[in-house]
Amino acid sequence: MASTKRCTRTIAASLASFALLVTACGDDDAEAVDAVAEEEATATGSAASEELPTLAIILSGQVNDYSWNQAAYDGAEALKEEGVIADFAYQESVADADVERATRAYAEDGYDVVVGHSFNYGEAIKKLAPDYPEVLFAYAGGFGDSSGNVADYAQPFHEAAYLQGILTAGAAENDIAAGAAGFDIPVCENMFQRFVEGAQLVNPDADGTYLAVGDWNDVQMGKETALGQVDGGADMFIGCGQGPTLGHIEAAKEAGGYVTGYVGDMSELAPDVVLTSTVWRLDQVFREMVADAVAGNVDPAPYYEITFAEGGMEIAINPELEGEISPEAMAIYEEELAKVESGELVVPFEVSE
Amino acid sequence: MDAVLTVATLSAALRLAVPVALAALGGLVNERAGVLNLALEGMMISGALGGYLATNETGSPWVGLVAGAAAGALVGLVLSLAVVHVKANQMVAGLGITLLCTAATTYLFRTIFGIGTVPPRIERIGMDALVLLTIALFALAWFVLTRTTLGLALTAAGDAPVAVDALGYRVDRLRTGATVVSGVLAGLGGAALVCGPLGLFLENVTHGRGWVALALVVFARWRPWACLAGALLFGLCDALQLRLQGQATAVPYELFLALPYLITLAALVVRGRASRAPLALGEPFQRATT
Amino acid sequence: MTDVVSAPPTTVAPPPPAPDPTPVPPATASRRRRAGRALGVPVGAVVIALLVGAIVIAVEGHPPLDVYRSMVEGVTGSRFGWRDTLTRACPVVLIAVGLSFAYRARVYNIGPEGQLLVGATAATAWATGPAGSLPGPVLIVTSIAMGAVAGAAWAGLAAWFGNRFGASVVISTLLLVYVAEALLAYAVRVPLKDPAGILPQSRVLGGAELPVIGDVRLHVGVLLAAVVAPVAWLVLQRTRFGFRVRAMGHNSEALEANELPAARIATRVLLLSGGLAGIAGYIQVAGVQGRLIQGLSPGFGFAAITVALVGRLHPVGVVVSGVLLSAMLIGAESAQRDFALPVSAVSMLQALVVVLVVCGDALAYRRWRT
Incomplete structure (x- = not known):
């Protein structure tokens, strides 16, 4: 039975250290909260003064895939550099079952445009979109499937x-x-x-x-x-x-x-x-979405059909x-x-x- | 329909079989010793990253293979610590370690190479060398398992640990050794994929091949040569389905995708009766206290 | 663990008595000590994982405490946090309850993912096809039944392979996952595809969608899971079936001598776990997705294995571990959004918790010293 006792002691010790840790965290927390509150105040202040819109993108894979997901990241990054948007946020590797949460979280946080960059995200986004009538949502259906404030965008x-x-x-x-x-x-x-x-x-x-x-x-x-x-x-x-x-x-x-x-x-x-x-060139697609969101044209959302001719797609020929x-x-x-x-x-x- | 059984098909089968075969051999050694290894997939992905990084650093894919084996061995050590020494539940510990390795390799890869840069392509080893290495390792495993006292002790540790203990062998040591060897082999399998046919690393590049390896161990009834044959059969099914898909367009292609698994199932059903697992598989060994 | 890979119990010498999956503490251990262990291990595991995580987060250049606060707020701080936690836990808990029966009987069904997919597919075929015109409640109940029957049948296939041909249940259930994935891919591409669109997905479920409660719209599938778990506990503790399941886990030879062929019990627990997985599949389609899609499950069936075992194969423990792991995920997502943490860093911590809990468990319940 000696072992049982030793176990109990170990657990008691770990619980005690946990308690200590919690109290320690608590103290730090108080300070940290203040710090964050200040940060937030300044952040919102500056955003409000510039009044630039914000964009959130939800990705089905890793952001550094040289491909589908990175195209969205690069598009958003380009708009940010141009100063079209104040900032963008993204969540990567979001399973289809989890997209409702990610979309809602961004909408609750007040992003102006929330893009679910996968063809499987449509239904989940359509279900929650009516809760946030001022937000422009989009998903990558690619066949003109816009409805309400959920836009579809073409993939030419x-x-x-x-x-x-x-x-x-x-x-x-x-x-x-x-x-x-x-x-x-x-x-x-x-x-x-x-x-x-x-x-x-x-x-x-x-x-x-x-x-x-x-x-x-x-x-x-x-x-x-x-x-x-x-x-x-x-x-x-x-x-x-x-x-x-x-x-x-x-x-x-x-x-x-x-x-x-x-x-x-x-x-x-x-x-x-x-x-x-x-x-x-998803920057072109996002640019139009952001413009519509700023202008308040979110419902009915258009089909963002930025064709090859309109610069939605480019061909890069390898010079070598x-x-x-x-x-x-x-x-x-x-x-x-x-x-x-x-x-x-x-x-x-x-x-x- | 054109002939689908060509040399090209067979070599495709070999390319697909080698990584899985190595991992399956690792699982086999481990299960023979009585440890169920659900970390095979994690060992493979760790070996794949280890192999990629070392090859990238040194320029030699052979160094990459060694590094892959070492990375796998490290995972094996962690697994043995959890299931042999701490005697944690082998299923959860194995699954957890696989999850951990998959996430950790993705994280490390991204931390090292960042977003938006192109990770370098690495030198590769020819398939001939990898096939020979694989066959040599199977031969070695077969010899050790069936012709040496160590192998017999190992197998006995999986069948009758109490008896092995009574004979003076340390069951836990045998099992730790088997788990580390299993890591070496599965890590080698992952590295063989990256340093052989691919030459690059990606998130989750092993893509569930460790699970297939796990199935092959049972399919092979814990015998090395049957295990190699099973891996070849599986590779052949995959190579064939890709070629048949283009020809038999009237059949839903999903059927072809499921074909390797259906055939493995069928083989399992046909051979099922004869299977005999190590009797103490999955049981932690505990000496009776006096 | 023996029949993880061996032929089913009828064809193979029964295993030596194995450690009980839910170890019985020594008689002297007080209730309080037991509770201490039940809580201490997971708490300790989470603490260690958080400490390791703090290092990773600091390396990433974020203040660890802020990140952790964001995690907590992700669950408790918003109107939807707790609903999301329950919704995400629901299918996993349902499956894990079924698995706790199977695993107690030492029947290692590791393919509930496949049973979930087949259940979802069959239920959708029913709800969007022949049953489409039935009145709402009837439609929902029959769809649930359809999901259960299909999931049970898929697991039953593995039982049949095992009992009739001696194929290992572990491997056949695993292989059937891949077959189920192909089946689902075909179903959404051809027979069940929504003719109104071009995407590989079924029609919207419409009347077969689950009713929702409250302003946060919690779907009623969560209530079903909340009812199933305690009922399962009663069945396990108070019925002959439950007794047999537990007995089979201890000693299938004795069970067979006095009672019933072990193969029968094996079949029943497989049907039960498969059926619950099938229901979970339908609930996910009808409560969350609204349509049948290929990416219906982000591995619920595999997550449930962990949840079942971390919950010590106890229906109530399963609920606790399922909800906690789900809360961790929801919180981590929130932190990931707020700080642009790589998702892999977060997954690493989750996996670490699982490994630490299972090791901590083994240490805490160790009754021997070599």
Whole structure:
């Protein structure tokens, strides 16, 4: 029974030290509260004087993913640097089940615009939005699903993909595309289809396969998916999701071919294989949202459809590989780019039933 | 349909199998000694980060492998402290350590490389070398487990710890050793992924491969060669499903995604009757006090 | 722990008597001492984790006390903090109650995540399909039943594999999680997809959504969990079934000699834990998400394993550990928002608490010295 006693003593000791700690914390707390109160006073004071709006973004992954989430972070950062917003806050790796909390917390804290940057966040945000009629909410549905004070914003990846298909076919030999998505969703499928159609302007025989990796972030499976397609001759990679695209980079390093960077400029990641990248200018999207929130135009919220022509999306061509693109393809690209930018050509978004 | 069973498919299967096989071997050694290891995934991710950082620092992926093994061993030491010495519940301790490692590796990686910078790509080892290393380790494990007194004592520690204790072996020491070796192997598995096919580290880069390894141990009935075969079968299923998906577009692709797991289940069902787990698996050893 | 990996009890020599999952303190230990241990360990674990956390936070360049205050305020400081805590704990507690039966009987179902997903899928199929026109209460009750039946069936599959073919329950339940994920992905992409949108998600549940209470709109699923836990305790303590479950954990051989085939009990606890997981899945869809989506569960089924074991497989302990771990998460999220802490730093502390609690438990209840 000696051990039992010793245990009890240990616990008593730990409880005692805990009690001490709590009281100690209590003292510090009092001071800290004052300090924070002062800080808050100054913070609100300065914000009020400048009257700049604030933006909160909720991310489904880590903020440093070189891709989808970082695009949102970079967009917000750009607005902050320009002085369009006073500040922005973000919460990362928010599961779909937890998004209601994060959104509500930002709304309660008085953020003017709260963006849930995932297509799975919609329903949860729509349910709480009526509680905060003065706040502009948004989620990444991408199909005009705005309602009440919840906005949707377009993801014109398919427009960029169409043009990237032209460029990639101008560099690749086989002109067979390897498309991959985490799971099969319309945005991804449209990216792939338009990419192939773009490639067909250069080479009418251009073709390809489009597969689901089964995960948005598993790089090894992404790579193996791509290598499987390489067996079929694929040498143009178009990925949808971070895992598939990073997998493409690894596959292309081994087997050759040209990779399309997803959402962010990925040429820095792999200068030897990333030919073009899609750069999503979310600062443009957020800018309009913030402007509407300041003007009080939050209900009914518009569909923020900032197309390629309007600067919502850009194509970054890797300068180190630009020379690989044939002049003919470049000419077709310039031509189609002009058509898209002028609005003469609307790259279609199709939903198969 | 084109032939899907090509050399390319087989080599894809190997690439997918090696990291899982190494981790499964680690789990096997551990379970043979009577310790259930739910920290395999945590050991793998720690090995992956260790391997990445060391390779990045020294430029040699072989140093990376060693560092990965060392990182895994460290996790093994922590696990053995918790489950062998403190005798904590093996399931919760293992799960908790996996959670801890997943979070800690993500945190460290981000603290070291920050936001918005591109972490460097590291030198990689060819797949041939990794496959040979894996086979060598399996052979070694098979030899030690079945042909040496140490191996027999280890297995007995998982089956009849009281008897082993009576023979003068220290059960807890055997189990600690097995847990550290398990960490070495699983850490090596993680490092093999990062220093082999990938050449980069990402948050949660091992992506649940440790759990698959755990299933393979049972699938293999705690025998090393069967374990290697199981890992190959699993890798082959994955490699095949990716190739079949593109050809059989009429079948929902989700079925192909589930295929490796369905086949493992089927194999488990077919082989189930014959399985025999270490009898004292999961039981902390306690000497009768006098 | 033996049948974690071995064939089910019917096919394998029963394990040697193992330490009781809820260790019985020596007769001399007073009630107070017991309470001290029950509280001391988790409190000590949290204190140590907070001290370690303070170092991490300081390294990150934030004042630790401010961060911790933000954590506390995240739970107690807002109108929604306590509701969020209960809502987040609800599915985990429901599952963990079921698991505490299974684990007491030494049937290690580690795949409640899969049972949750299948339950949610089946209940949604029912609620948005054939039952859509039923009146509200009937619709909700039948949907809950549908979730329970589907979740139980998924776990029952593992029971069948085990009893009929001798496949390990641990591994088959785990593998079935991956199969359930694929099933859900297919369900929201094709048969259950909302035709009005392009996203892979079901229609809104509409009339099948759970009623909410109060101005903070707490969904009634939380009440269900609050009722299930004490009922489970009664069942465990006062019924023959509960007795058999406990007996099986101690000595399945004796149970079989006097009572009932252990395989039958194994099947029943699997059905029970799977059924509760299925209900948790429906509650998450109907109370929180409003639609069936792929990312329906951030690992509730896996979190429940920890909650069940930290709660010492006691239905009331499970409620306490479930709510506390949930509160920690809610608080940590708040701190993360206020100070832009990396989410990984926060997860690290949570994992540390789990490891420390389980080690502390083992130390506090150690009745032997070598």
